[in-house]
Each structure stands twice: as C-alpha cells, then as structure tokens.
C-alpha cells in the first residue's frame with residue numbers, strides 16, 4: 001500500500017462536496033491502492049453539518065480512508081495537501097449582477113489561492129468547481145505566485161461528459177466508444193462543445209449526425225444542460241458534478257487513455273490563438289501527473305467564431321476582477 005496523500009475539498013458539506021467525499025474515500029479518484037487523508041473545509045456556520053459528514057465517512061469504514069481533517073481555517077484545510085478541489089462558492093443571490101458575483105467569489109478564491117501558496121504541498125493539483133469556475137481559478141492562481149500557474153485548473157469535464165452523453169444518445173453507440181470530444185472556453189453558456197475531431201466507434205462523428213442537429217440541438221443542449229437538470233430535479237447537478245471532478249483529477253493524476261483526450265480549463269498559452277491571461281478549456285492529454293494541450297487540430301471558420309466568443313466572455317470576466325489578480 002502507498003503512503004496516504006492529502007485531498008482538500010472546500011464546501012464539503014454542500015451538495016457536490018457531499019457527493020464527492022465518499023467516492024474519493026472509496027478510491028474512485030486515485031485508485032484502489034492509494035490511501036487518502038481528507039481535508040474538509042466549510043464556513044463556520046456549516047461546521048455542525050460538516051461534523052455529520054465526518055461521522056458518516058467514519059461509519060463507512062473505508063479501507064483507504066487514512067484520516068479526516070474538518071475545519072473552517074484555510075491554513076489547516078490546505079496544509080500539505082496534494083490535491084485541492086475548490087467547490088464551495090458564493091451562489092448568485094437575488095438581484096446580483098454577474099460583476100457582483102465575480103467580486104464576491106474573488107473574496108473567497110483570492111485568500112484560498114494565497115493559503116494554497118503558503119501551505120499546500122509544492123506538487124498540489126488544484127481544480128476549481130465553484131462558479132464562475134474559470135475566473136475563480138484565475139483569481140486563485142494569481143494569488144499563488146510561488147506555485148506553477150499550470151497547477152490551477154477549472155472544471156469543464158462535466159460539460160465534456162454531458163456532450164458524450166448527448167452524442168451517445170443520438171448515435172445509439174455507448175459513450176465508451178466515443179473519443180476526442182472537446183469543450184472549448186468557459187464553463188458557461190458560451191462554451192463551445194466541438195465534435196469536429198470526434199470519432200464514434202471509429203467513424204467521424206460529423207458524418208453520422210445532421211449538421212442542423214449539431215448546431216441547433218446538440219450545442220445548445222450541452223450549453224444549457226445545467227438549467228435542464230435544475231428544472232427537472234429542482235436542484236442543481238450534484239452527483240454528476242462530483243463525478244466529473246473525480247474524472248478530472250483521475251485523468252490528471254493517472255493519465256488519459258491512449259488515442260483519446262479530455263477537456264480541462266487550463267491557463268491559456270497562445271494555443272489556438274487564445275492569448276495568455278485566462279483559464280480556457282482545451283483538449284488535453286495527461287501523462288505522469290502532467291497535462292499538455294493537444295496541438296495541431298484543424299479549426300474551421302464556424303469553430304473559430306465560437307472559440308472567440310467564449311474567449312471574449314472570459315476576457316470580460318477577467319476585466320471585472322482585475323483588481324483581485326495581484327497577490
């Protein structure tokens with residue numbers, strides 16, 4: 001058995017945190033031979049609820065759970081952690097503008113970035129789930145000058161998995177046989193789910209579906225899937241979001257499958273004309289605990305316009321929080 005690694009979850013008593021903690025403790029994220037110590041962070045009023053989560057975790061008697069730290073203090077939450085899943089965020093309140101939401105979350109993700117900088121293991125892998133995920137990740141990254149910017153990512157894997165699910169349903173082929181799906185840009189309704197590189201059971205996906213279905217049904221359905229879940233369930237995606245976060249971290253830590261890739265929000269580096277300065281979702285391959293943006297894909301005019309639109313939104317989000325980007 002390996003030595004335990006430390007995994008932080010913020011907002012651990014919330015819906016996604018609750019769905020996530022048990023699966024990580026069961027080994028779904030890092031494998032059946034990797035013990036974990038969970039560091040669970042909550043705001044002070046939620047500490048009693050968090051204590052209930054700890055009681056349940058202990059009552060599962062998970063063979064891989066080597067310890068649990070439950071706290072409302074950032075330094076304790078991030079001390080020596082190897083993985084940090086930043087889920088807890090400020091929801092949009094009544095009458096709150098997008099700019100207010102961005103600033104309110106900046107007040108959470110700036111200090112969290114600084115605490116990760118000061119307390120986390122130097123190899124920490126950070127995934128931001130809490131919305132607006134890409135810009136929250138940017139804020140955390142900018143407040144952690146001693147860590148490599150590449151250690152900060154944002155979650156678009158749920159969008160990626162939703163796109164797989166829609167295409168599987170349309171083609172009648174199980175998603176196990178769908179490769180090279182891509183989500184470009186922001187985790188928001190401007191994201192661009194792109195099937196141009198996708199294969200379904202070895203065949204080019206665009207040749208299997210009508211162009212009109214792709215543009216008028218598939219793209220908006222993936223973009224609006226979160227709202228559809230809220231309408232159906234009366235609550236936002238929780239188990240699927242937790243599952244996607246686990247997928248993201250597992251791919252990053254343990255690698256992507258040969259001949260396939262995953263979508264990850266990562267610092268833009270000029271790839272595909274997206275200048276540095278934002279966290280943008282790209283197709284990525286992972287190996288040996290590192291990710292690389294897939295290079296050299298052909299991008300047609302339709303894709304270029306969609307990729308630029310979601311980039312514009314991210315630049316606007318950045319402009320709204322510029323004052324929070326200095327440590």
Ligand code: NAX
Nearest residue numbers: 011013014015016042043088089129130131133155158241
């Ligand atoms: P909940 O409101 O159920 O849980 C959030 C938890 O975070 C609460 O328990 C709250 O006490 C805690 N919290 C708030 N501020 C905190 C802070 N400063 N430090 C520590 N904990 C804090 O929301 P939930 O449904 O779990 O969603 C969490 C976040 O994920 C939201 O921002 C949501 O918008 C976002 N999502 C992101 C997705 C993605 O694909 N990137 C999809 C799912 C989800 O909508």
